[in-house]
Amino acid sequence: MKILFISPELTMSDYYAGKRFLEVCKAEVENYILGCIYIQKETQIPSIISTLDSLTLIVMFNNKDNNYSDAINKLIVKAKNQNSVIRLIAMDRKERKPIELVSESQSFDVWEQLRLRKLDEGCLNSIALLFARKIVSIALPTMYSENCLLFISHRRLDGEEIAAKLCDKFDVQAKTIKNFRDVVNVEVGQEAQNVIDTALSKSDVLIFLHTNKSGNSKWIEKEIRFALLNNIPIIWIQIDNADINTLSIKPGDKPHFSYNSQDFDDESKLTKIVDDILKISFELIMAHSNDIYDQINTFKDFCANKNLEFIEEDKTQMIYNLQLSRKGYCYPQRKINQYIQYFGRRHNDLDLNKLTEFLYSKKHEDYKLYDSVVLLSNNVKMQNVNDEIIEENCDDFYYNWEKYVTEIQSKYDDEIVISGAFPECDEIYKQSLTDAVNLFSKEILKSGFTLVFGAHPTFQNIIFDIGQKIRPKDYKQAVRMYISKFFENKYKLSDLIINATVCETKNIESDLLKSLTEMRTNMIGRSNVKALICMGGIIRENNVLQGIDEEIKIAKANNIPVFLIGSVGGRSSQLAAEYKASGKWSELNNASVELNELLTYALDYRKLIYKIIEYINL
Template sequence: MSIIFVFFNLNLDEKYKTFINRVKENLENCEEIVLINKKKLNNMNLIEQKLDDNSIVVIFNEDIINNTSYIEDFLKLVVKRKIKIFPVAIDKENRIPPVKIINEIQSYDVYEQMRCRNLEGNYLAIAEIFARKVISEVHPLIYDKDGIIFISHRRIDGEDIAARLSDKLKLQGSREFRDNNKIVVGENAQKKIDEVLTKCDVFIFMHTPRAITSEWVKKELKYAIFHNIPILWIRIDEASIKDLEIIPTEKPHLEYKSIDFKNDDNLNNIVNEIKENIFELKYNKISNIYDYDKALKRLMTDNLVLLDKNQGIYKVEATRKGYYYPQRNIKEYIQLFERNIKEEDINNKEEYRDYDSFIMLNDRIDKKEIIDKEKNIVKDNIKNFYYNWKNYLRGDLKMKNKEIIISGAFPDGSEFTKRILTEALIIFAKAILKNGYTLTFGAHPTFQELFFEIYKEEYQINNKSILKMYISKFFEKEYSKKKKELKSKVQLYEVEQKENLLESLSLMREEMIGRKEVGALICLGGKIKNDKKEEGIREEIKIARKYNIPVFIVGSVGGCSSVVAEEYKEAWCDLNNASKDLNEEFRT
């Protein structure tokens, strides 16, 4: 898909050039841009080659007022091909496109967008908002511009600021959910909250000082983390971070004082910052679709055929096993989503027939749900789909008498990188458990809660033997009160302490890694130190290799593991016997 950008009159005033250049910059950073100028409009054959049915044409009403003769033939072609057109009006006097063939199409009204956001004269901010709107059209299965924004807050000290934020978001056209104003009298409040939470596209965590004492807020936050809902963490009035059970990332995305929400100008600025961060959180998940695509192709090879790239639809066909008489092949259609699956997605399946099932997949769904029994249309988690097909194609997976160790910590760096590390931890932990291995780890306070929640989600029965946690008695004062609780969740191995912290950690690492039961060590993140000898990941790699345990280094999550992955990229054989290609995928 390409964005056709009609742009040829540079003799307009500064506000026009400011807006149009910022839109172009934002789109060029994300998508393929085809620039149409006067010269190219004289060569319709060339233009037609650039158009496809999923293109988007962006035109500026002010730009074509004096150039209609150049653009009419082009627009006739675009309308004939039923290609989407986005007219833009910089000034309120030019809200209607000045070409008859498209003058009934609603323009993006820059003046009105500034007015409703109290951003008079801020063409840069509105240009970025418009660019996000275009991108949401380019990636309809990934970015939902109308998705629900779930505002999680504690009423006792967050109700007023959440209400002000909610009202302002609603005024600007966003679909927000805040329990106080969306639950009808007599309705089951928690049931309604849970229902909306499963459908939201962004989760705003309003971290006020009293929020951490609310079981409901904690429950909502855990749900968002474990179901890959983009989380925007907003810290209010320097609320305590150390008391959070699960930290969405190492530090908040945004920080404010509660008084900031009482001034309307301040509130407009806050909402604009929130919307910009929401877009980045959503857009940064685009890579997930490509990762899923790659994983399925590797697993299924010739069994998987791409039918529609823009709609993310594939055909899966494989020999049917396990019956005495010949049967037709299994035939399924699948569709990959990053965003939530909506009603209109489900209803648009008439052209696909003659299948066993049509399966709509994303990584937020808890479990398989049959949504149309007559047509066999199903929603499921993409990882469930992957592992079910893996078992079918390669045989049932048995419990293995081996452990895989996950090592690391949150690195210093961007919030995006830290969110990627959280997602990576969840992905690796689930994969280890689903493939029949024991998950072993050191007692990093944030990581352990993630792993406990994953264990609860994957295993409904009490089977703590599949989790092992090592902890140094150097920290005994800190964990002694929780020891009984920890032992109920995990096989807990306490290691004697040494004279100081570094020596105690070294002994704990040696006892955790240097055992014949350990099948592999996976390194993610980790702090970068001035003295490399103090970097835990380097020490753990050294211990693993001493015992001939293979090591895999994830380089794309930032921190020490990214640095070490670069150092080993020409010497993977020093770490494991896997292929260079596999190690490169871990690195990148």
């Protein structure tokens, strides 16, 4: 969208404050949007009028006397006729009345924004930045929304009062922004954790109030882990110099802000705190959102190389139409017709309402003229939004189309073994481990390797589902599951062989440990196994019973590289810490120390498996 800033000198008699306001606003907008135009002279207006369209946004200051030049009037008339977007600014109470040609428009009230904050004109910069964010939300609606959701992560014991003051102030200074804290937003009778988890999954930013007692909270750790795993920006606020070393997982290199708890009792300080949080929230959301442009450009190049039609339908809403002739049928048939909408942020109900309106125009009576609709971003897993809309991440979407138009070569003789299980009584790590298994399995299968694992309820159904999704034509060959006949009375072979190649191993003397050793030896001790990836695993007092330890021993005896994923908890985390302390990574693999240490703490599982596969393919 093209932004047209009209200098306050062209509409105001006393324009000095307006000029300062616009300079701050324009500088902020130009950080994110190209093509901003600044009209300083009326002689520029005639040439601009001819370029106006529905993708033009005009920013203009009100005149207290409602008296405008002919040139300005002509500009507004043309803008209305071309359905351009017009946003008006009232610097003072006397200037609230907009130009008569757009009298239905509500002006942005600078005086009121200052009053709410109990500030004077010396603090115009904060208000100008607030208005700039409104402009960005209009020009780039799928990148930033004024209706974003801020999730307040805090410990009730010493953070509840601070969280309450913050949220009350948010409601005053940013009425369109929503905030969530469990005490207020969980209704009586609701399952509290389900409500909290749902709110967190829909959040645009997590605000972590790091108080002295928050380092001991497993629920705060869970919330931070979820945010890191799902690419939700985190604002880290340290209060009363809370000890960073008590945090088992850090949300960043260092806190964004450090305050004393007394600062939240001071009205003027609290006002600034909230404005600072809103500013950094916007910057973090935009930084995360900008990654989506790389995804769009990558897919455009792919479509150009594979003769797919990739048509821009709505530039502002980032909606595209993808078309391709169908394969594998001898008679004429219509093309695949799919609509895609890209999001740099998390979508919300307002976005779905707008998309539904768009799709309605693509129907004939009750009949859809398209096959499917996909919402794409960098931070989601595939799921149905409703009966016709699917949410998917860009990487998997790209892979599925590549797989459809290109025959991907499978490496049935090259296998990667995944090993592990959920740590006992450790709910904190459950989501981390599930996400790691999900992403590792997908990327192993996408890369053409055969995925091997030992039968275990932790992984079994996840891997079966992923195998059928990623390798629908050869999933039985692509997924190999080893299972000991010691458990023969607990499984039904006919049910398992539907989903994978099942390799049964001997029941040795009806002894559990001996039978598991037999199964592990058969699963890992083969020349075509290229790597063993260990994640999770139950920690036992008796080392003889440590399953992962035995599997590592088998791998080392067969010169198979081993990779420990430390951030998922359990035995793999414990072992990773031990190897990091000793520096003896070469006992596991010949990869770099940097890679092994990255595997120890990082939560970007897609990046980790990319690096492991890259190492294997060297």
